Amino acid sequence: MKDVFKGRDLLSIADFDRAELYFLLEHAEVMKEQRKNNNLKKSLLGKGVALIFEKPSTRTRLSFEIGVYLLGGHPVYLNPSEMQLGRGETIEDTGRVLSRYVDAIMIRTFEQETVERLARASSVPVINGLTDQEHPCQILADLMTIRELKGFSPAMKLAYLGDGNNVAHSLMLGCAIVGIDITLSCPPSYGPDSRILDRALGLASSSRVQVVEDPLEAVVGAEVVYTDVWVSMGQEDEEDRKARLKPYQVNRELLDGASPQAIVLHCLPAHRGEEITDEVIDGPQSAVWQQAENRLYAQMALLDLLLG
Ligand code: CP
Numbered sequence: 001m002k003d004v005f006k007g008r009d010l011l012s013i014a015d016f017d018r019a020e021l022y023f024l025l026e027h028a029e030v031m032k033e034q035r036k037n038n039n040l041k042k043s044l045l046g047k048g049v050a051l052i053f054e055k056p057s058t059r060t061r062l063s064f065e066i067g068v069y070l071l072g073g074h075p076v077y078l079n080p081s082e083m084q085l086g087r088g089e090t091i092e093d094t095g096r097v098l099s100r101y102v103d104a105i106m107i108r109t110f111e112q113e114t115v116e117r118l119a120r121a122s123s124v125p126v127i128n129g130l131t132d133q134e135h136p137c138q139i140l141a142d143l144m145t146i147r148e149l150k151g152f153s154p155a156m157k158l159a160y161l162g163d164g165n166n167v168a169h170s171l172m173l174g175c176a177i178v179g180i181d182i183t184l185s186c187p188p189s190y191g192p193d194s195r196i197l198d199r200a201l202g203l204a205s206s207s208r209v210q211v212v213e214d215p216l217e218a219v220v221g222a223e224v225v226y227t228d229v230w231v232s233m234g235q236e237d238e239e240d241r242k243a244r245l246k247p248y249q250v251n252r253e254l255l256d257g258a259s260p261q262a263i264v265l266h267c268l269p270a271h272r273g274e275e276i277t278d279e280v281i282d283g284p285q286s287a288v289w290q291q292a293e294n295r296l297y298a299q300m301a302l303l304d305l306l307l308g
């Protein structure tokens, strides 16, 4: 199975099928164990990975930098404002040149089309580190965390509350692929992109994908309750977002409507008091720190499979 990953890109979580996602998640668990036992194999020895960030990042940057280092490779953080990319060099030419120096490129940017153009022009794997449309690396860590804490039991239900954008899109696709029931609850006009919803519906062979307006309806029976910020990077100018999203806050009352064993996930950074309360994120059902930690292992597994 390992060989099917070599040289591929990860632009959307739907680039992997169910068997591939399961394989990758198992590999991530093994690597987590190996790291704890200090016996990781240096599978990226002599390899370089370029990390381009057009938006801020804490987790993605750190987990990629440390992950590459732990596997014996060399990460190079690149800020477009200090690159020729910021002065008009095209994304294609950037990809052609970087492909001659490094063994993989991770990029965090605005438009999905930018990562697609970069991938077409590059001869090395390109990894989407978040666009306005998707956040596949996040979902690898989320699925890993769900598997660790809950297993992938048939008909398990996840409820996502809030803004139906990048993280919600990838989560919807990822759940559809692995067979978790997902209900998105978003205010009118903050729902997911209809093309991505259709794609998820088409991928869901053994699970349900649905969008409802009422957050209390969405959480009934949910084993996993997930939320994300109300104001994503690049959306800071949209004034009325917070007021429209207020009824979707993950607070004690909402969580009481989910399964008593529900875990709470958040991709982070959290805006405490907005999409999630202190009581919930710091409470016993919160798994957000384990989720953030798993970014490291999920991406190490990804890099090992694409390049190792
Ligand atoms: N969840 C996530 O991608 O966090 P950063 O923006 O800190 O990378």
Ligand code: NVA
Binding pocket: 130, 165, 166, 167, 228, 229, 231, 232, 233, 267, 268, 269
């Ligand atoms: N939806 C958020 C995710 C941050 C990791 C954003 O795009 O800012």
